[in-house]
Amino acid sequence: MTIYFYTTNDKYGCFSNFSPYGIELDGFWWKTTEHYFQAQKFIGTPYLEEIQQAKTAKQAATMGRDRKRPLRKDWEAVKDGVMRKAVLKKFETHEDIRAILVSTGDEEIIENAPGDYYWGCGKDGSGKNMLGRILMEVRNKLR
Incomplete structure (x- = not known):
């Protein structure tokens, strides 16, 4: 059985x-892993703290995707590592969701994001599903 997730109110939300599980990383408290991930695009700029302060994950995502803010030069090279670090920290921090992740056994985990062909599977399933892959890596680490 393959496990699909996308919205925070799914069975595996x-x-x-965007799910409301905060993490402490790099000397800050982040309301969600989305806050952390988006802010890392702007290390060393005031945008980092603006995104850290965003009220919702959706707001943090919108701010992080706004190309009026200049992306750090190495973003493409470091983004997978940034995501890995945030996701690992989230499941190390919160025992309840760690148990859910580990309970998925060896099932494939897919972010069913129709508009995202990098982190998700995309509309037609041809996406890279990097977030799903990272979740499976983290699951193996936490066992």
């Missing part, structure tokens, strides 16, 4: 970066 806690796998979403």
Whole structure:
């Protein structure tokens, strides 16, 4: 059985970066892993703290995707590592969702994001599903 997730109110909604599980990383408290991930695009700029302060994950995502803010030069090279670090920290921090992740056994985990062909599977399932892959890596680490 393959496990699909996308929205925070799905059965596996806690796998979403928008789910309300905060983490402490790099000296800040982040309301969600989405806040952390988006802010890392702007290390060393005031945008980092603006995104950290965003009221919702959706707001943090919108701010992080706004190309009026200049992306750090190495973003493409570091983004997978940033995501890995945030997701691992989230499941190390919150025992309840760690148990849910580990309970998925060896099932494939897919972010069913129709508009995202990198982190998700995309509309036609041809996407890279990097978030799903990272979740499966983290699951193996936490066992």
